[in-house]
Amino acid sequence: MIGLNNQGTKEVLGMWLHETESASFWMSAFTDIKARGVEDIFIVCSDNLT
Secondary structure, eight states: OOEOOTTSSEEEEEEOOOOOHHHHHHHHHHHHHHHOOOOOOOOOOOSOOO
């Protein structure tokens, strides 16, 4: 997962491995980055996630 900080610099927010790319997987990834201090998410780009 890559994000942009307030200065427009790209930062690696994390890297997760899982057998499937499910909604529960992404919820755990977002919970993890929130616990590490990410306050806002403005745009999410994903493919084929229901």
